[in-house]
Amino acid sequence: MPLNTSFLAVLLAVLFTALLARAASADPRANYLLHCGGCHLENGEGTLPEVPDLRHDLDWLAQTAEGRSYLTRVPGASQVPLSDEKLAEVFNWIFDTFYPPESVIPPFSGEEISHTRGLPLWDPLSARDALSRARYQTPQLSAEFTK
Numbered sequence: 001m002p003l004n005t006s007f008l009a010v011l012l013a014v015l016f017t018a019l020l021a022r023a024a025s026a027d028p029r030a031n032y033l034l035h036c037g038g039c040h041l042e043n044g045e046g047t048l049p050e051v052p053d054l055r056h057d058l059d060w061l062a063q064t065a066e067g068r069s070y071l072t073r074v075p076g077a078s079q080v081p082l083s084d085e086k087l088a089e090v091f092n093w094i095f096d097t098f099y100p101p102e103s104v105i106p107p108f109s110g111e112e113i114s115h116t117r118g119l120p121l122w123d124p125l126s127a128r129d130a131l132s133r134a135r136y137q138t139p140q141l142s143a144e145f146t147k
């Protein structure tokens with residue numbers, strides 16, 4: 001029976017490795033660490049001023065359609081070799097992990113990301129500035145500007 005025993009051991013080892021690989025690729029934290037953490041660091045703090053801190057100031061962006069579109073279109077996110085579903089999971093993991101439970105952030109879905117991710121964003125920093133300025137514009141001011 002020694003042959004059968006070693007065959008069984010090899011089979012178990014192969015199955016175990018396959019299971020581990022699946023678990024790793026299915027885990028949004030692992031995907032964050034692999035694809036985002038190199039720049040934004042493990043705890044999301046980034047390296048200011050070049051790489052933004054993901055732990056603050058994204059929640060209000062995730063509450064408007066324009067802000068959500070921007071988040072999924074920054075080059076680091078839009079060009080990552082992950083499916084729309086996996087990228088949505090990474091964003092949901094970021095908000096679940098770095099933001100307090102009381103921040104109300106509608107979860108991202110692969111379907112949503114599939115509509116925004118491919119739209120070009122030539123100048124992320126200007127887009128971010130425009131969103132920040134629009135955030136504090138009163139409705140009266142906006143009406144003035146759009147005349």
Ligand code: HEC
Pocket residue numbers: 032035036037038039040050051052053054057058071074075076077080090091124125128
């Ligand atoms: C090569 C470094 C790098 C990688 C990898 C990277 N990013 Fe970024 N990220 C940046 C830089 C730099 C910016 C600032 C905007 C710009 O210049 O693209 C940024 C901006 C962002 C922003 C906007 C932050 C804000 O405050 O406006 C988000 C959200 C973001 N990244 C998410 C991600 C996610 C999610 C991943 C992984 C899927 C990722 N990034 C991977 C470097 C990176």
